[in-house]
Amino acid sequence: MNRLRNVAWGRVATIAVVVVCLGYAPIAMTELWPYAHPGAPAFGQWVLARVVSPRYVADAFATRIGPYGRSLVPLIVHSVLGGLLMVLGPVQLLSAVRRRRRLHRISGVVFTLTVYVSMAGAAVYLARTRPADAFxxxxxxxxxxxxxxxxxxxxxxxxxxxxxxxxxxHQRWMLLCYGYLMTAPLLRLEWGALPWLLPGLSMAQINQVAIMHLGSVVVFGALLASRAIDRRESVPGVRGSWVPLPVLAVAQSAGAAALGWIIRSYWGWGTEGRRLLFAYLIPYALTYAVLMVRQWRAGRAGAGWAREEWRLHLVALAAAPVFSVGTAQLFERQLGLDARTALSAGVGIGCGVLAFTATAVVGLRVMYGRELLRRRAPGAGRPADLSVALNHQLREQS
Known part of the structure; x- marks a missing residue:
């Protein structure tokens, strides 16, 4: 037990992320070559065929020829640049940790421009593809x-x-951005791993299972990374809490009611529904437990800022089922989806959207606190002065 406690888990996580990203980069860059030139090598398909089976890969490939063929150029742009982002992400992370400011800024500009162009390619594909034809x-x-x-x-x-x-x-938003990008390599890992746990499923069915928790997993990872970097016990100008216990209790009560509705719905849809339900509940429960414990420990240690951020994300996570149920009703009525597909869509995006909202609220807390300082001491509270002080504080605790 003592050996486990002495392990530098932050370093282990960083190494794991770098390995996954660099390993996925060539897979992303070559993934669509066979659609443009039949028989062209694709590293990812070669690996999957040996990890699962050639038939598993061939069946998935056959269903994609039509939808991908209508948007092949934008998709190639998206996938090749997506592979580049997998390389630029670790460069950004390591240059920030090692305080290589010039490298960090240059690679940051390249990273952001690449995000925009890559996502533009994905947007063209989505605009040309009927939702029912998605993988x-x-x-x-x-x-x-x-x-x-x-x-x-x-x-x-x-x-x-x-x-x-x-x-x-800045670091919070960029970590969240990279968290969203990490859904791509994590999905490919699930393509290889889930057939061993859930034999007989096609790759399209694996996708349906994966969307139940991928959003929750990646935004949780981004939050853990943010909190690992920011070890401050307080933030200038931030006092009190926007999430007192009554607010937390109301959010948890509403979330529990919505979660009960989700459980009852999936349970009534037989074996497939229960499979999707457990794919959602297990990661959700683990994330909820970690956030609850972390905010409690931060409060006991007197780390007010850490407790506030944990609590904001805890409220967002508790509210995610409410959001999912509401959007499911919207998708069912406005898009004409069946009840199970609509609820799966709502569940799939719930945690990611609410984590984005929580990150925005964290930003508002920080900006509001600094504005209070500026108003109280105009000469000493200029944005530039506050930025210098904050940079010094972050360097001391990183």
């Missing part, structure tokens, strides 16, 4: 569109935070 159906199409919007907005807010000299907010 996993309409729920998967809706999740892809939501990830696209979240990625672009996160990158944009990250740029604005950097220009406004909010380095702490």
């Amino acid at each position: 996993g159906g309409s729920a998967f199409w809706i999740m892809l569109a939501t990830i696209l919007v979240g990625t672009v907005l996160s990158a944009t807010f990250g740029i604005l935070a950097a220009l406004g000299r909010y380095p702490d907010l």
